[in-house]
Amino acid sequence: MREDMLFTYSTGNPTGATIVFLHGGGGGGWMWRPQIEALKDTYHILAPDLPEHGKSAGIKPFSISGSVECLQELIRTQAHGGKAHVVGLSEGAQILVALLASSPDLVDHAVVSSALMRKMAGMNWFGPKFWTATYKSIEPLNKYDWWVRLNARSYGIPDEFLPDMKETYKSLTANAFADILVENQKFRLPTGLEKVHSPTLVVGGMKEYRVMRDSIKDVAAAILGAKGYLVRHTKRMPMALEHNWNLSAPELFTNTVRAWIENQPLPEELEPIQ
Secondary structure: OOOOOOOEEEEEOOOOOEEEEEOOOOOOHHHHHHHHHHHOOOOEEEEEOOOOOHHHOOOOOOOHHHHHHHHHHHHHHHOHHHOEEEEEEOHHHHHHHHHHHHOHHHEEEEEEEOOOOOOOOOHHHOOHHHHHHHHHHHHHHHHOHHHHHHHHHHOOOOHHHHHHHHHHHHHOOHHHHHHHHHHHHHOOOOOOHHHOOOOEEEEEEOOOOHHHHHHHHHHHHHOOOOEEEEEOOOOOOOHHHHHOHHHHOHHHHHHHHHHHHOOOOOOOOEEEOO
């Protein structure tokens, strides 16, 4: 594998259509294990570690535009037919939106989950130096299981993923942490989405910040035929778990992805955003 190529977990049906899963900031391809296990008999699956994450930590600095360039090559060279269904969560969803704007021909169906497009109050006060210093102050704690478990639970990550999360934390540097946060906060709706004809589902949790719900509306309005929905979970869960619902509600997430890319009715837990 070339040094500038993303580490990518590849599995699934050797003749099936390809699904590419894009994880959120600070995560890794391992976060998609429930979806991979449920879909691999039907689909060919690609789950990369994004730049400066996990086993792709050597590809740096992290940026959304740089991630898009890596994904363009990944899809062209490894996706069946040079095209893929693409599913993105959080910062991975921002990357998916940027990919749609720049290379709509590479995306069959798209599932955009919780892609921030607007400024969050107060976050513009903090720059790279602040986030680098912040991470350096907590970095020594990453070697302790209790600290990793505490962070995992706050984000709705089950204990079975703790070894994966700990390995990701080991590879994450202070500069990478700053790059990830700064890119996430400065990303805005890109030009070029008016050219997209890929069926696009834009979704997020009902309890997420208003700025996120407004971002869902922004993306859905910018893409011809896109649909915006909020997820109504049957069990009560805090906002962070709603955000990471691929792990906190894996069956519902998987059923949503399957229904969308197979042009079937969406689960009843999804309600059109008003």
